[in-house]
Amino acid sequence: MKGVKYEYIEEDLTNKSPLLLKYNPVHKKIPVLLHNGKPISESLVIIEYIDETWKHNPILPQHSYDRARARFWAKYIDEKAVPPLRDFVWSKGMDREEAIGEINELLKTIENELGDKKFFGGEDIGLVDIVANVVGIWLVVIQDLLGLELLTEEKFPKLCNWIHEYVNHTAIKENIPPRDKLIEFYSAHLGAASQ
CATH class of the missing domain: 1.20.1050.10 (Glutathione S-transferase Yfyf (Class Pi); Chain A, domain 2)
Structure with a gap:
């Protein structure tokens, strides 16, 4: 929806990779978004981060009440x-x-x-x-x-x-x-x- 290019990395949750453990050491689960070398975890948090970072095609409503x-x-x-x-x-x-x-x-x-x-x-x-x-x-x-x-x-x-x-x-x-x-x-x- 945002048209943002990304690399998708498949994760085997029965054998968690060092990369996952490094970037989500608290929950040790997916999804994790890595942007500019910084990890963001948890789906809802990731969606809001994406919406705030790339303003075009908003995911959240513009008005406070609707948001x-x-x-x-x-x-x-x-x-x-x-x-x-x-x-x-x-x-x-x-x-x-x-x-x-x-x-x-x-x-x-x-x-x-x-x-x-x-x-x-x-x-x-x-x-x-x-x-x-x-x-x-x-x-x-x-x-x-x-x-x-x-x-x-x-x-x-x-x-x-x-x-x-x-x-x-x-x-x-x-x-x-x-x-x-x-x-x-x-x-x-x-x-x-x-x-």
Whole structure:
């Protein structure tokens, strides 16, 4: 979206590289952005740094109130979606059922926030859309692998329309990990969880 050139380095999280440990010694996880020799960690922090550093094609709204709301919803999705999705992938039985309940409540809440807008911020992709990719990309793959129907057009028509618009946006479409890689990644995790 910003048109910033970058080098992408794949990281094996089961065998963390010295480079990752050097640039994120606190959490020892990805993502890490290295800019001018200085590391920036944590997805939300990285997105805001990119937006502040490269001013064109803003990710955050220009008005203070709208920016605060975008930060609120981004944090909400980051904190409320990731834990139940992780539980959903790694758990079985009743724990998985509890995670499904949490995910359904999250989906209702964010669909309500989306309303009739094309993207969470209106007509253009913004911070909330980028953070919500955990629903629009990752959850879709997980539910397909498990044969579940959590996020369907019947239950969540606005979110499904948002997903279609989001994944088909030129900037997103060109940068989404290939579906087969996502399936391979989650198949391995789901297989490990069932052992």
